Amino acid sequence: MAVLLLVPRFLPKPYHVxxxxxxxxxxxxxxxxxxxxGYCGQISLGHAGFCAVGAxxxxxxxxxLSFSPSLALLFAFIISMIxxxxxxxxxxxxxxxxxxxxxxxxxxxxxxxITVGVAIGLAAQWLTVRWGFRPVGxxxxxxxxxxLSFSPxxxxxxxxxxxxxxxxAAGMPALRLRGHYLAMATLGFGVIIYVVVRADPGExxxxxSGFGGIPRLFPEFSIFxxxxxxxxxxxxxxxxxxxxxxxxxLNLVNSRVGRALRxxxxxxxxxxxMGVNTxxxxxxxxxxxxxxxxVAGSFYAHYVRFVNPDPFSLVLSIEFVTMVVVGGMTxxxxxxxxxxxxTILTRYFRVFKEIGLLFDGLILIVVMLLFSEGLFVGGAxxxxxxxxxxxxxxxxxxxxxxxxx
Amino acid sequence: MDLSTILQYIFAGIxxxxxxxxxxxxxxxIYNTTGIINFAQGEFVMLGGMFMVMLSxxxxxxxxxxxxxVAVVIIACIFEMAAIFPAKDASVITLxxxxxxxxxxxxxxxxxxxxxxxxALDPFSPxxxxxxxxxxxxxxxxxxxxxxxxxxxxxxxxFKFTLTGKAMRACAANRAAAGLxxxxxxxxxxxxxxxxxxxxxxxxIVITPVTLVNYTCGPMYALKGFAAAVLGGLGxxxxxxxxxxxxxxxxCFGAALPFRGASSYKDGIALLVLLVFLFVKPSGIFxxxxxxxxxxx
Numbered sequence: 001m002a003v004l005l006l007v008p009r010f011l012p013k014p015y016h017v018x019x020x021x022x023x024x025x026x027x028x029x030x031x032x033x034x035x036x037x038g039y040c041g042q043i044s045l046g047h048a049g050f051c052a053v054g055a056x057x058x059x060x061x062x063x064x065l066s067f068s069p070s071l072a073l074l075f076a077f078i079i080s081m082i083x084x085x086x087x088x089x090x091x092x093x094x095x096x097x098x099x100x101x102x103x104x105x106x107x108x109x110x111x112x113x114i115t116v117g118v119a120i121g122l123a124a125q126w127l128t129v130r131w132g133f134r135p136v137g138x139x140x141x142x143x144x145x146x147x148l149s150f151s152p153x154x155x156x157x158x159x160x161x162x163x164x165x166x167x168x169a170a171g172m173p174a175l176r177l178r179g180h181y182l183a184m185a186t187l188g189f190g191v192i193i194y195v196v197v198r199a200d201p202g203e204x205x206x207x208x209s210g211f212g213g214i215p216r217l218f219p220e221f222s223i224f225x226x227x228x229x230x231x232x233x234x235x236x237x238x239x240x241x242x243x244x245x246x247x248x249x250l251n252l253v254n255s256r257v258g259r260a261l262r263x264x265x266x267x268x269x270x271x272x273x274m275g276v277n278t279x280x281x282x283x284x285x286x287x288x289x290x291x292x293x294x295v296a297g298s299f300y301a302h303y304v305r306f307v308n309p310d311p312f313s314l315v316l317s318i319e320f321v322t323m324v325v326v327g328g329m330t331x332x333x334x335x336x337x338x339x340x341x342x343t344i345l346t347r348y349f350r351v352f353k354e355i356g357l358l359f360d361g362l363i364l365i366v367v368m369l370l371f372s373e374g375l376f377v378g379g380a381x382x383x384x385x386x387x388x389x390x391x392x393x394x395x396x397x398x399x400x401x402x403x404x405x
Numbered sequence: 406m407d408l409s410t411i412l413q414y415i416f417a418g419i420x421x422x423x424x425x426x427x428x429x430x431x432x433x434x435i436y437n438t439t440g441i442i443n444f445a446q447g448e449f450v451m452l453g454g455m456f457m458v459m460l461s462x463x464x465x466x467x468x469x470x471x472x473x474x475v476a477v478v479i480i481a482c483i484f485e486m487a488a489i490f491p492a493k494d495a496s497v498i499t500l501x502x503x504x505x506x507x508x509x510x511x512x513x514x515x516x517x518x519x520x521x522x523x524x525a526l527d528p529f530s531p532x533x534x535x536x537x538x539x540x541x542x543x544x545x546x547x548x549x550x551x552x553x554x555x556x557x558x559x560x561x562x563x564f565k566f567t568l569t570g571k572a573m574r575a576c577a578a579n580r581a582a583a584g585l586x587x588x589x590x591x592x593x594x595x596x597x598x599x600x601x602x603x604x605x606x607x608x609x610i611v612i613t614p615v616t617l618v619n620y621t622c623g624p625m626y627a628l629k630g631f632a633a634a635v636l637g638g639l640g641x642x643x644x645x646x647x648x649x650x651x652x653x654x655x656x657c658f659g660a661a662l663p664f665r666g667a668s669s670y671k672d673g674i675a676l677l678v679l680l681v682f683l684f685v686k687p688s689g690i691f692x693x694x695x696x697x698x699x700x701x702x
Contacts, residue, residue, distance in 0.1 A: 043498050175686035180442045182633060183501050185683045188676040191628065195673035314624060318505055325502060358513025364506030365488050368499050 017231040019027040019301065019347050023340040024238035025296050029053025030323045031242070031249060032292030037321070038329030039253060041265025042287045043183045045317050046190025050163050050290045052197050052312035054297025057159030059211065059307040062152055163294035164287055166193075171286045175279070177269075190317045198309035217329040234303055242336070245292070249320070249332055261285055265330070319346075319360070326367050409539025414657045416537075420546045420615065422653020425552040425675075428630025429645035430602035431636065432612065437577040437640045438597035444482065444504040447627025448511040449605030452477045454618035455515060457610040458524040466495035466529065474606045480511070481602025485595050505674065515620040523617035526610075545614050552611045556604060557646060560607070575618060577640075625672065629656075632679035638692030647690065652678060 033047055153210050173183040198208050252258055263271040273279050301307050319342070327338020346360070428446055435443045439525070456473035488503050495503075529548050530577035564570040576593040582639040584590055608626075609618065616622075633652045637644020652675045659674040682689065 043501070066549075170680075174680075177683060178686065180501065181683055181687055182496075184442070185680055188632070188679045188683075192673045192676045192680070195670060195676070199670050199673075229450075240600070249450070318509075321502065358510055358517065359507025361506045361511070361513055364509060365503055368495070368502045368506065369491055371490070 015231075016283065017235050019344060020103030020340075021231060021234045021238055023345070024235065024242055025299055025303070026320070026323060026339040026343050027242055027336040028238070028245070028296040028299070029289075029293045030080045030327070031245065031332055032289030032341040033320055034324045034327070034329060034335035035249065035253070035261070036285045036289040037324055038331065038335070039258060039261040039265060040282060041268075042178075042282060042286070043321070044186040044286070044289070045183050045314070045321060046051060046186035046188070046193075047289065047293045048312045048314070048321050049190035049193035050167065050317035051297035051316070052193050052309070053166060054156075054159045055162045055301040055307050055312070056297075057162050057294075058152065058155045058298040058301040061158055063211065067325055083203055117233065152302055156295065159298050160291055160294050164288055167287050167290035168283070170235035171283050171290075171317055187314065187317070191314055194309060194313050208309060210306060210310075212306035237298060240368045246332060246336070252330060257281070257284075263331075308393035318364075322360070322364050322367075326363070407539075412538055414661055415654065416540055416542050416546055418654030419650060420549055420653070421612075422633075422650035423549045423655065424608045424612045424626065424649070425629050425633040425652050426553060426646045426649025427556060427604050428626050429634035429649050431558065431604045431608075432634045432641060433642055433645050434573075434604070434632055435597050435601050436634075438573055439489075439594050441489070441500050441504065442603065442631065443598070444501065444595075444627055445508040445511060445623075446601060446605055446630060447623035447625065448508045448515075449477055449481060450609035450612075450626045451515065451618060451620065451623040452480060452511065452624075453606030453609030454526075454613040454622075455519055455524070455609075455620075456606070457613060458526055458618065459519070461526060466527075466686045470610060473610055474603050477606035477609075478599045478602045481598045481605075482595055484511075485598035487593070489598070490591065503606050508627070509648035512515070512620055512623060519620060521620065523619035525617050526614040528614040543615065545611075549611050552607060553646070556607060557642070560604075560642065569596065575681035628679075629675040632675045632682075633684055635679055635687070635689055638689030641689070641691045644689055644691040 003277060029047060033044065036042055036044055075168055170185075170189045174182060174189070253261075254361075260271070260276045263274065263276055264278050264281060268278055323338040323339070323342045324335050326342060327336070328334030342363075345363075428450060431446050431449065432442065435446075451684075453473055456476045457469055460469035460473050460476075464533070474520070483548060484507050487594075488507055489500070492499060492503055528545045530544045532544050534543050535547075536542075545607065563568075564574055572583065572588045573593050573596060575586065576588050576590055580590050627650060633648035634640075634645055635648070636651060637646070637648030655678060656671050656674050662669045
């Protein structure tokens with residue numbers, strides 16, 4: 001962890017820190033993807049689509065969309081109702097969990113849950129209105145019109161919800177497929193999103209050229225005066241979130257859920273025979289990875305403060321899969337490592353602009369042929385085998401015929 | 406919409422649909438013999454067009470055509486020997502990634518060799534567009550339809566009547582049994598890649614006078630060709646042709662839909678069809694569910 005904190009100090013230029021920020025953003029997607037591809041054993045060639053949804057939603061909601069305060073209030077009300085019912089249901093489960101005698105406990109439980117729900121709902125509404133929206137723009141005559149647009153964090157949440165809904169719609173039928181069919185379905189889904197985003201229905205998505213002016217995600221802060229520039233702020237932000245998520249995901253992976261996912265990878269029929277609800281787990285893994293991709297996309301939108309369709313093509317989806325595979329599919333750390341290594345490599349080769357694509361393909365083929373378990377799992381094994389055989393050969397050479405090989 | 410407009414759309418649909426059909430045929434051949442989906446198929450199409458453009462400056466069209474096809478066949482075979490053969494027992498994911506990597510590689514190489522610009526060819530027969538019942542039809546479309554017909558017929562003859570063709574079918578049906586009969590599976594796989602490369606190259610050559618070719622045009626052909634193959638039933642050649650023409654027609658009619666910006670969504674139509682079929686009937690129009698269950702994956 002300390003290493004991560006100190007890295008920006010050692011990097012000479014903000015450009016390099018920027019590259020590390022990209023590593024972080026890509027790692028975010030890859031961690032989620034590794035959960036779905038490595039642990040669960042499926043394949044998805046469409047994750048760039050989720051990133052695109054996140055990025056575009058964040059962009060659109062914070063810049064293109066604006067409504068009058070009453071509409072914003074209505075929206076806040078709806079959100080708080082949703083949160084309230086969710087909180088209420090959660091509270092209800094908590095109170096009835098401890099198996100108290102029926103009638104009184106149920107009444108008490110219901111009262112508690114309603115109170116909790118209403119309290120949380122009111123708080124959510126106040127919070128949403130206060131911090132969820134911000135005043136935007138004035139019209140041509142210079143008069144301040146009272147219109148509100150989403151604030152970045154709320155937009156991020158909204159983008160997340162939209163992505164999850166999309167993921168659900170696409171995932172439920174798609175996850176009944178396997179192998180090549182699933183790969184193609186996810187690929188098609190990702191490209192469809194790219195086509196939709198790239199098309200030009202007027203003002204909303206900006207067509208092939210995209211749009212800009214996306215506001216900042218967080219104000220310019222500085223930790224004890226140590227943070228020098230915007231790149232570093234983003235670096236700490238992204239990698240901080242990454243670490244938190246990593247801890248959470250590691251916890252998940254080592255739990256029952258993680259074992260269930262791995263059992264699906266090992267053999268879906270066998271897992272089903274053991275009572276694992278494969279459908280549910282596959283969808284959940286898919287949605288989780290989609291959520292992480294969406295958040296990463298939103299970060300992208302606020303970091304670059306401009307969105308256009310170009311980065312979100314099929315090539316990006318494949319790059320993500322490459323990163324996961326190179327790092328070792330069944331390995332969360334591997335996903336981060338793969339994303340970092342590959343991002344740095346592609347940025348480096350961007351200097352030799354021409355070779356980039358060819359190099360991508362070459363890496364992919366070579367890695368898949370030699371290290372199909374990823375550089376860090378298979379590679380280590382092969383390396384140690386190589387070393388061992390080398391040592392025994394040397395021993396043979398120097399030890400003479402009496403020593404056995 | 407009057408008859409001439411409809412006819413115009415139909416011809417446009419057939420024009421591009423024939424290409425998708427040929428790409429789908431290429432997919433089917435490799436799939437039947439090896440069970441792999443070759444994501445680099447679109448690159449074969451692109452390379453066919455590129456080589457043709459390059460060669461037609463050095464020699465007349467009639468000579469450039471076979472040379473270009475042979476060039477792509479050589480590349481396809483090299484690809485098979487270098488990338489597919491060493492990975493023969495690998496998992497589905499590995500093979501998918503390898504073919505994807507191959508497509509990147511070929512695209513990157515094309516960019517290095519030919520640059521990023523688009524190229525065009527002269528149409529094979531000069532002349533004005535023909536007028537059929539009010540629709541203007543370029544002569545090249547006739548070439549395209551003709552080539553598709555020839556390819557289909559030649560493939561049918563090859564698979565049904567020649568020894569090698571029958572050997573490939575045997576390998577596709579049951580590799581081990583075919584091996585016992587003296588069919589070398591490795592050679593059949595190599596042949597299937599070569600054949601797919603040839604068909605792809607032909608498709609690329611024949612479409613370039615109508616649509617420009619540049620180094621990025623491969624993946625779209627591959628995706629839509631695969632959609633066509635799935636639509637018709639993976640591995641079934643009638644299905645490939647029907648699927649290709651259907652998707653071509655749907656694309657062109659879809660672009661004509663009366664809402665604004667419809668033509669930009671054109672590319673998504675094929676993919677939408679693909680998704681719908683994968684969700685609802687993965688075995689395609691002509692495929693049968695029981696058989697597709699038995700396939701490798």
